[in-house]
Amino acid sequence: MSEETAKAAEKSFDYDRVETLLQEFLHKKGVMVPILQKIQAEFGYLPRPAMEYVAKRLRIPVSKVFGVATFYAQFHLHPRGKNIVRVCRGTACHVRGVSKVAEKMQEILGVGVGQTTEDMNFTYEEVACIGACGLAPVMMINDQTYGKLTPEKLKGILKNY
Numbered sequence: 001m002s003e004e005t006a007k008a009a010e011k012s013f014d015y016d017r018v019e020t021l022l023q024e025f026l027h028k029k030g031v032m033v034p035i036l037q038k039i040q041a042e043f044g045y046l047p048r049p050a051m052e053y054v055a056k057r058l059r060i061p062v063s064k065v066f067g068v069a070t071f072y073a074q075f076h077l078h079p080r081g082k083n084i085v086r087v088c089r090g091t092a093c094h095v096r097g098v099s100k101v102a103e104k105m106q107e108i109l110g111v112g113v114g115q116t117t118e119d120m121n122f123t124y125e126e127v128a129c130i131g132a133c134g135l136a137p138v139m140m141i142n143d144q145t146y147g148k149l150t151p152e153k154l155k156g157i158l159k160n161y
């Protein structure tokens with residue numbers, strides 16, 4: 001994001017939504033994680049202006065808020081797609097050729113690991129074993145597991161989303 005775009009986003013940001021979420025936490029201690037969880041539930045990710053606003057309201061450095069946000073894997077600093085594709089990169093899946101599946105998936109979606117398609121329909125992620133090794137190679141789309149994958153099967157599966 002260019003500096004200009006970032007400034008425009010900051011200007012148009014709905015700070016009232018964050019203020020409302022903050023109300024129940026003001027004057028309490030150890031509330032950074034629940035605050036960020038609420039913001040993420042509201043916006044789908046942690047917008048930068050929201051984190052800056054939290055820092056201001058709690059009178060703490062912005063770096064502290066960012067520190068917590070980047071420490072926990074549950075938090076996302078960028079908007080995510082409507083559907084989350086998670087390809088397993090665990091050992092069993094690796095042995096059964098998940099690399100080709102992962103490559104093909106990235107090619108179809110046109111994004112790399114951790115990125116979201118332009119239409120915001122898919123975010124592509126890679127994860128360690130998801131506990132379905134018997135079905136390797138495996139991926140999940142949202143809560144649905146797909147096993148015994150081949151690169152050829154991917155387009156057909158994605159059509160459902």
Ligand code: FES
Nearest residue numbers: 088090093129132
């Ligand atoms: S290694 Fe992929 S599901 Fe276990």
